[in-house]
Amino acid sequence: MSSTRLDVLCIGNAIVDVIANATDALLHTEGLVKGSMRLIDADEAERLYSHMGPAQQVSGGSAGNTAAGLAALGGRAAFIGQVAPDQLGKFYRHDLTAAGVEFITPANDVGLPTARSMILVTPDGHRTMNTFLGAAQHLPASALDEDQIRSSSILYLEGYLWDPETPRFAMVRAIEVAREADRKVAFTLSDTFCVDRHREGFIELLDSGRIDILFANQAEVEALAGIAHLETAVEVIKGKVETLVVTRSEDGALATQAGERADVSAEPIRELVDTTGAGDLFAAGFLFGQARGKSLEQSLRLGAICAAEVIQHYGARPEADLRALAGELAA
């Protein structure tokens, strides 16, 4: 394997989060399932926005959050995603670049604005996401910088990319390029609704041996296996992938890797503020560990440390110095 310039290259939907407080009554009126992510079109986005309260905007997107976490750990991270040539797109690019992430995918005018996810936060702290993919759903395979892919130890992809056809093709091409260059390919199932929508496609990705590292939370791995029992689901899926990582919120996380198994407990926290980005940051820590030759357990611990940081404040990107928090592990 030739030397690499980057630790991890993340591909995902480039999305700005538009976050507002909401009542349970609003969720009910709008017929929304609390805690879920649904895709909406431009008209629905306009309509829902007009019913939402005053909002704040912060850059998000699952793989983008992971890339920001990697950079905060001192990792060499890059991101590929499609923004439009508009203010939201400039905002998104600024935030990733300012976080130390390489983001060179050009903006593309496809007649749609940069993606935004309208996130309704209910008083119980749950977040219900309504995502208008806009330009993000037009990430073409031609936007991939294949040298960049070949230069990265690990290629990391979010399951959400499977939703629209164009980025799905780009993702499949990226996997091809990475595998030809003998790089690792990592994939996250994103959320249970995403697994429900694409279970067959995801199983085929695994069975064709195109994924090396699979991330899932408990509900997602159970949905993928079609079995509502964690250990049984892990048994079914671990045979399909070299490395399987399952996060379990306050119950910690486990991983299997070529016959080995590791379990870690969750890192202690002072106060749970907002769980958004927990999975994204767990992936950042684990991938950093794997790219830097750490053990399976050390990689899990890195993931747990990063997840613990992000759930103690609002927003899905790290605020503290993750490298300092990780101490020896990030050295």
Place this chain on the structure above:
Amino acid sequence: MSSTRLDVLCIGNAIVDVIANATDALLHTEGLVKGSMRLIDADEAERLYSHMGPAQQVSGGSAGNTAAGLAALGGRAAFIGQVAPDQLGKFYRHDLTAAGVEFITPANDVGLPTARSMILVTPDGHRTMNTFLGAAQHLPASALDEDQIRSSSILYLEGYLWDPETPRFAMVRAIEVAREADRKVAFTLSDTFCVDRHREGFIELLDSGRIDILFANQAEVEALAGIAHLETAVEVIKGKVETLVVTRSEDGALATQAGERADVSAEPIRELVDTTGAGDLFAAGFLFGQARGKSLEQSLRLGAICAAEVIQHYGARPEADLRALAGELAA
């Protein structure tokens, strides 16, 4: 005086805040005075933005914050300000409208984007503002809805509007319309640098009897009077205006009105988080009181209650139910 449809109509710069953490070293490198607001052009905005960390965007603007506070108290509030027909402008309009503020000034394509203020937050919690006025500096007198002005008990203006010539003319025209309709005119000095820039103009506004209610903090009233002693400065200025309100942070506030004087202490708070918007929200409470026929002291207390709420969280717009917090006073 004929009946009114609105309690307060606020005119100000329509500005989206772009907020990022920053080190003291960055302020030093950039030659910035901590805690100040400076105006910058498009090139400087671009340059500074590229040096700023990841940011969040929230709607702001001094008079806009006051309008949002008035609505949160149950007041009938409106806002006049200039946005561009772009994403930031839509975001700004959404936030005010969703807060219950009437905002009907049309977007205007003058070749400049909606205003943004890049706010650098240092670890000591201080905020240093770098404002690119963009479209906001092109608010023309023709954008005023004169019926709307005549329909409001109080017209409220921010001193920042005095900076660019076009909105200054609009402001002067708005004052004319309000006075002809026998409405009250309120004005805030905005900040000491603003007073330094426009002391003569502000004194002339007062001496010509065009302002009924003047808001200032201690430093601003001292700068306006040219005397570094609170009580002496109050003596000098109170003769120039029917009602003078001076806010003094943790030392409370005082007001003079036609021979009467009232002093209130600050409301107790649990934790000081972010002082941005304290003056804007104090004005909201006081104006609500005056529009609803409350006494001078009651109006000051309403101001103190609103200011206390906004400094206990990040951001310059209220999050709690101000009407409930104010209890009997808002009834």
